[in-house]
Amino acid sequence: MSAVGAIDASYVRPDTRRRSPLYLSCLIFLGLVVLVAIVAPYVTPYDPNTVDLLAINAPPGTAGHLLGTDQNGRDLLSRLMLGSRTALLGPLIVTVVASALGIVAGAVAGSAGGWVDAVLSRIIDFLFAFPGLLLAVFAVALFGPGLLAPALALSIAYTPLGARLVRTLVIRESSKDYVRATRILGFSGTVTFGRHVLPNIAPVILSQSLLGFAYAVVDLAAISYLGLGIQPPSADWGLMISEGQSSVISGAIWPVFWPALMIVLVVACVNYVGEHIVDRFERG
């Protein structure tokens, strides 16, 4: 895993003394996206599924369509707003489930040691043999297309990364004097872990979870691009891109441009925020 550590260390160090403007803009942008995702059903300017065959592939700004329309004349802004819901909900499920599983597995392996550690580490190594996208596609083959099956499959695929990190951190932290002192004072393993070890390693875990969130955005968008996730006529960023592909070949890029831009911006921002958190933690 030295390779992965090396990547993290090589990023441009944001200036942590001042709050970097890029960090703040990322936070504001992500906050706005979340806000839009929550209120989208009440504030979209048009019905996202209203077909207007007289206004197909309209460029941005035409006749009240701020971002233009798609190949069926549906309002792109409305679809983009509604699409943010599934685009964020799926990765949220993946991140929560994978982090929970990873923390539990890593903490148990790291603090128990012995054969428990050996067995868990084997399982973790084994799971690395299944790339996330493959496991997600396999889950769709079993349970049918949708959001939940690929999201849960990705959670399992992402678990080993977090579990390995937590295991290493727990082992390193547990060997420190203050943890030994708490144990000697008679506190149970669970209390020591929950009150002392976990808060100290939390920023690194949070940063890893954010990285997982970014990967999940891309993988789930790919699943729905392949037609294996959210089904039409629902609005979803990945699906919008796959539906708009035929228009790209004939030169109309807007139906694809907006969802693609949103995915790239969300992924880049989440990554940047994650790096920033770990950086601030390391510098103290």
Added chain:
Amino acid sequence: MLRYLLGRIAGLVATLVVASFIVFGALYLVPGDPASNLLSGMKVTPELVASVREQYHLNDPFFVRYWDWVMGLLHGDFGQSLHFRQDVAGLILSRLPTTMLLVLMAGLLIVIGGLAVGAFAAFRPGIVDRLTLSSTAIVAAIPMFVSALVLIYAFSSGLGWFPAFGNGSGFWDRVYHLILPAIALAIAYMALVARVTRSSMRAELRSEHVFVARGRGITGERLFFRHVLRNALPPVFTLAGVVVAGLLVSSQIVEVAFGLSGIGSLLVQSVQTDDFPVVQAITMIVVFAFVITNLVIDLLLPLVDPRMRRKEVTR
């Protein structure tokens, strides 16, 4: 060394056994009758169910079926496709060359481009290095289907230099058809390899042995190849397993985007048509490719870096 090798092979076999068990058993974990699961989406008559039960030996006990399936895999018999009504093995073999060529071309791009960009950035601190770091971070954040569509828009429908669709016929025409798909497949991994190469080389350049080598008057190519590159390679090497499996899996996206008929698009099509035997076969192939690549890498590492040999003995 022999003991290490045998241990590794035993681990590999164990991984494959567990993986095959999951891939095979998954169909029986899902609620419902496996026969109707296999037939989902078709008109089901009792005779059809009975014939499927017969064809897939569903009346046999689970472990007998699993054993038969694994033995079949080992003999190159992957069963029958439900959708195409033909041998899964034959079906996959007819699709494999396109995917292999695509992955090979992408792999070459990744190795050459990734190492070159990484080395370039490592040897030029300052503005070049910073630009490389930020641009590779952005490139790595672009989903593969987006880069595929950008390439189609720019070089295919825009400039008209490359075809946007299909496999092409004949070897060179196929290479020509696969250039854009290979770039789309490679670009994110190229950024990843470049970043790892850069940080690994940066660490070497700061090390004492390079300092001493410079003090002895060694510069330029000799310093790069003999002192920096060789020591900086192992971290890049260990990425290979992830990259190879990633390329095979991600080729789905690129094959669908460019309308290529390889095993990636076959997998997507099979999932959509509930053609489970094909899904099982392709899943096993990808897992197999991943564990084999990792084994090969682990065996090659001691050749690249003799220090690794000592570590194995103490394992």
